[in-house]
Amino acid sequence: MTHAYHGVPARAIPRRPIPTPRGCATTSALTSALSLALTALVATMAPGAAMAADAASYPTKPIRLVVPFPAGGSTDAVARLIGEKLSQSMGQQVVVDNRPGAAGNIGTDQVAKAAPDGYTLALTTSGPLANNKYLYKQMPFDADKDLAPVVLVGEIPLVIVSTDKTPAASLKEFMALAKSAPGKYSVGNPGKGTIGHLAFELWRHNAKVDLLGVPYKGDTPAMADLMGGSIHAIIAPITAFIPQIQGGKMRGLAVTSAKRFAGLPDIPTAREQGVDIDASVWFAVAGPAGMPRPVVDKLNKEINAILSSPEARAKLEQYGAIVGGGSPDKLGSLMRDESAKWKQVVETANIALD
Template sequence: MQRRYFPIALAATLAAGLAGPAMGQGAWPARPVRMVVPFPAGGSTDVVARYIAQKLGDKLGQTFVVDNRTGAAGNIGTDAVAKAAPDGYTIALSTSGPLVNNKYLYKSMPFDSEKDLAPIALVCEIPLVIASNPRVPAKDLKTFVQQAKADPRHYTVGQPGNGTIGHLALEQLSMATGVRLTTAPYRGDVPAMTGLLGGEIQALSAPITALIPNLSDGKLTGLAVTSAQRFPGLPSIPTAKEQGIDMVATVWFAVVGPAGTPQDVVNKLNTEINAIVSSDEGRAKLQQYGGIVNVGPPSALRTLMDKDSQKWKAVIEAAGIKLD
């Protein structure tokens, strides 16, 4: 059998051509990056995403385009990222809902957050607050629960909608205290707050973001925040744990990418996002929306996802909550 030999120059040329795609497209980012936000424009998630996108663009010299993909409690937009090419050019600023809670609330999910997404960076945690109308005699959560147990017909606690973190926090509160509270679901934080201000309900469990102005002005009473530490923007409100109630409930924002995103891209994004949100400007910006900066390596985000997954699975299953 006759052997054929390629000239050395031709072989080198072919090898270079084959190696080109494998070697990548040069330093990342070499073109605009899409940051998907799975919630509507104008909300706190969107505003935080646009701030981070602008800062990343300034630092890395490429445009970071925010793309709002809404629907199914954040599942649609997060799924779009899970199914995107893992090349570093599609990422998401998502929340603990689609990243953790939704898989226990919906019968079927279009993605598996553990297998289909790469954790990149935790941005912040937003505590919930349990706030009451000032006409309610109780001025702390422990006393409120005691009064609600003694006279449940006159104590109704609102929440922003079934399956929301405000709802789950109330279920967690019932499990922690052994007191089943009468609850009322609303269609969002703002309608629930309006009901509270108008006296339709006596208290409300919701992320602190929408309630900050009324709490600051004394139009609402902060019975407790449900974070591990007090919220810096309203330090006079004690935590539930300080009052002997073993509960922690926060909603958190995090940046993720498709599984398989190059590790050097993940590391670069993690470093830059940590620097952005840890700056004095970043901390002040996030605090406006109730955010407490919480940074660390990608592994810290994975640990938080696993920890919250176990916690909220237990609460959701015990309460029998289903959204479809």
């Protein structure tokens, strides 16, 4: 077969590839590389963008606020107030769910194991957040690792009270009596492992005084024995004792806060009287570890606004609480500091609840 071009056979004509314009191969490779880089960048940014979008629209459904104590107590009452105000400000219902048991561990554990999306929160106390892990050998969660601090709600100082049956008008005088008769003077507390019990052990250790500790099942039986003269004093959260002190039935020897309690300003602090006791029960909002920081910050801002309202302050003061507030990091620092302090007390006094 002869090609029509100059009569040259077809097989003799070299089949040269069509030349690529200068730079096309390089441009194609560069385009491919840029495409891959852009895809990687979008993939990297996507979680952050989604997180920001979620925080901006949060909440889009009801929020569960777990209270790990029975209904009717001070923690429950404060939780219901915060839940009501959050429902109004955030546009979604906040449902308070009481899950009592094991000194607050059961309900707090449910929150620790929940999805970290901001829709399951806890209003819990210093026990589950700082103290309990040293009191219980089998803890279902680790507060440091499994919970995200949101905001401190309030602190209730402890008070040391007696009656006129004990010839001491102040803690300083009570200490003089105790040192004059080692082992004679008894101090009740609301129960083994409670903050009253831990504060008693801290008091006894720091002051190097021989006092007899008497644990009760709550404030009421301790108050009955104090009024009857069976014990000489009680150390416990101030809430239940405010009416008794105001009515003159009991005598406040000292409060264990850094400053005097505004509701009973005539009672000096323990430190004013030379006794190093700093103890309070505090309560806070926390969520599961891993909650997006924008969601944590949004909750923190809303709850801080609630705590600054006259209604919230009045409710907290009704229960003998000092209003909290502040950043999530402030609460995280409190959890760590309190945990370290009470760890030493629990180990020194050899306290165990299981």
